Amino acid sequence: MCNAGRIKERYETLLIFMRGCLKKLFSAGYSWMYILWIHLHVGWRFWRWRVHLWLQQLHITESTQNSMKQTLLFIRHGQTTWNIEHLLPGQLPGIAMNDAGREQAARLADALALIPTSAVISSPLERARETAEIIAAGRGLTIQLEPDLMDTNVGRWSGQKFDELAKTDPDWKAYVKDPTVAPEGIETFPQVQQRALAAVERWRTMDSIGAYPAFVAHADVVKLLIAHYTGLDAGKASSLFIDNASVSIVEIESESEHIQHTRVIAIGWSPRPGWLKPAILEGQKDKEDSPAKEDSPVVENSEQKT
Numbered sequence: 001m002c003n004a005g006r007i008k009e010r011y012e013t014l015l016i017f018m019r020g021c022l023k024k025l026f027s028a029g030y031s032w033m034y035i036l037w038i039h040l041h042v043g044w045r046f047w048r049w050r051v052h053l054w055l056q057q058l059h060i061t062e063s064t065q066n067s068m069k070q071t072l073l074f075i076r077h078g079q080t081t082w083n084i085e086h087l088l089p090g091q092l093p094g095i096a097m098n099d100a101g102r103e104q105a106a107r108l109a110d111a112l113a114l115i116p117t118s119a120v121i122s123s124p125l126e127r128a129r130e131t132a133e134i135i136a137a138g139r140g141l142t143i144q145l146e147p148d149l150m151d152t153n154v155g156r157w158s159g160q161k162f163d164e165l166a167k168t169d170p171d172w173k174a175y176v177k178d179p180t181v182a183p184e185g186i187e188t189f190p191q192v193q194q195r196a197l198a199a200v201e202r203w204r205t206m207d208s209i210g211a212y213p214a215f216v217a218h219a220d221v222v223k224l225l226i227a228h229y230t231g232l233d234a235g236k237a238s239s240l241f242i243d244n245a246s247v248s249i250v251e252i253e254s255e256s257e258h259i260q261h262t263r264v265i266a267i268g269w270s271p272r273p274g275w276l277k278p279a280i281l282e283g284q285k286d287k288e289d290s291p292a293k294e295d296s297p298v299v300e301n302s303e304q305k306t
Helices: 002-027 031-057 059-065 101-112 126-136 163-167 169-178 189-206 221-228 234-239
Strands: 067-077 121-122 141-146 213-217 245-254 260-269
Touching: 067 126, 067 189, 067 221, 101 126, 121 126, 121 189, 126 141, 126 213, 163 169, 189 213, 189 221, 189 234, 213 221, 221 234, 221 245, 221 260
Parallel strands: 067 213, 121 141, 121 213
Antiparallel strands: 067 245, 245 260
């Protein structure tokens, strides 16, 4: 009976999750087809990117040496108690990650260990800053705080439950339906997108920022950045799926000052530690079977600073 109860509970949880996903898709109107295509297309591109890294690991080093190419890592903070309780945090201070969120951030940091992160730029809100500290640990990087990466300013709605707002506040219901329009004191999605994108452009074009800058922010901010790079309307960005402690990856390659190629590689990906294996450097293959050397391979570019 206990096993049957667990199976039933998992089945019901899966149904609730699927129902929520479908509700999000169809609430976007006909654009759900485009959103679905974005996820499928990016998923295919992501697998090709992973295979390329597995087969040609030194491509990472080449990328860091090529000043015309950057790989941007957009990271959402780890879980907070407010996420579990479905409370709207907005830009309220003092909301830190819970233990599960810290574990999520640690797993993400482990999974990204072989990516030579060159800079960490974070929203100053506690949950994002704490995630950034975990990502930056052991890399010798100083965290740069950027106010324009903060969560959406939801004004008077801050600290309230989503469900209660949906029942009692018609302004909230209208905002959820069309976040491009907002009451006074509330940020619209285009406003959030504009400030966040301007911040990313400021930082990524600095000479010292390097080839793999990481931007640690919030769900709305990451969704709106990805919406920009995929051509999705800002008002439909909420239909994208960005989980806690997930990373979204965008490659930007410049042919010249005015010509850029942008590729979205991953959206809301939660990588597992060990997904990327250390590179076997030239001259190391002949030694890899030696017992004395077996446990000592070091990836030089994992500590490279650019």
